[in-house]
Amino acid sequence: MTETPKRGRPRTFDRAAALTAATRLFWERGYEGVSIGELTEAMGIRSGSLYAAFGDKRSLFEEVVDAYGRSPVGAFAAVALREEPTAYGAFARILREAAAIYPDPAHPAGCLAISAATNVTPQDAGVRLFLRDLRNSNVDAFEARLRQAQQAGELPPEADPRALADHFAITLQGFSQRAQDGATAPQLAAAAELALTAWPAARP
Template structure:
């Protein structure tokens, strides 16, 4: 009979998510990870592989849990405007929730990384690119449906709102409150194009 692991893998992974979220990939050492996860290095390597594989799993879990509000908004709202407004408003709440580190792991998890952390940077970039592609697809659908002007630049509009979301993450890490970020979200939506009557 195979010996069971002496730790809760899901709880350990959630602790790793918080460590990477708080300090970023490069600044989070294996020693810190094993401490917060409550395991010894051999258990970390046996369960997750190396630090990069652990980070990859942590980011994927983050995207399916803490960061899932963006995917839900894109899937559930009837228009691109409603979806993006919901993302901004929920980001204001999620990024400032005191139950976890501020901001967004996908945005800030690989800041200030050196050449040895290229894989971590590329992983997070791929998540952001996928999110932007979903946003752009919703905007393009609204252009075709006549809910946005026919000459709307979908690429630039997507980049603008992606920049707002990323900026809100950074602002929250600098101490911005939910209320302050909600005002940012409200102002950002004033830039939304209106179709010609």
């Protein structure tokens, strides 16, 4: 009798390292600017491994965005909203940290969730909508924190929490683009202080 040949063990790879490589590529080039071949080369895996481990390109991208949103460079706004005792303190911290994080040369400039799917083909419109909904949920979180501040007397009754939430969201999106265009941390920090002057009440 002859022994049945043993099947080779599947190739293993560092999933976290592969995800980090994919994150950098999507962050640098955007969703549309990255091919499967470029992803597998950067991640150090074959296309079969990519599909087996992450699904298709869109599934990989969504996992990248989720991981980015839980990382220090992606979660700083949520952390500030949670940790700061006042709304003004939270938004001041958000803008000042964005001014430092977005142009940091340790990673691609700007915010991945803001810039990664600005231009996509019609068949990939779902990716753009995915990021749009994520960004809109962040604005909703801003508004909720500002409404709490209004109820606590930190904002005057005539203040418009939604308009103020939009103001800070628009500022952050502008910071992301300016960082990609070469704006420095000091430049963005100065802009952050100007943006904070829109606060409609005496600052704590």
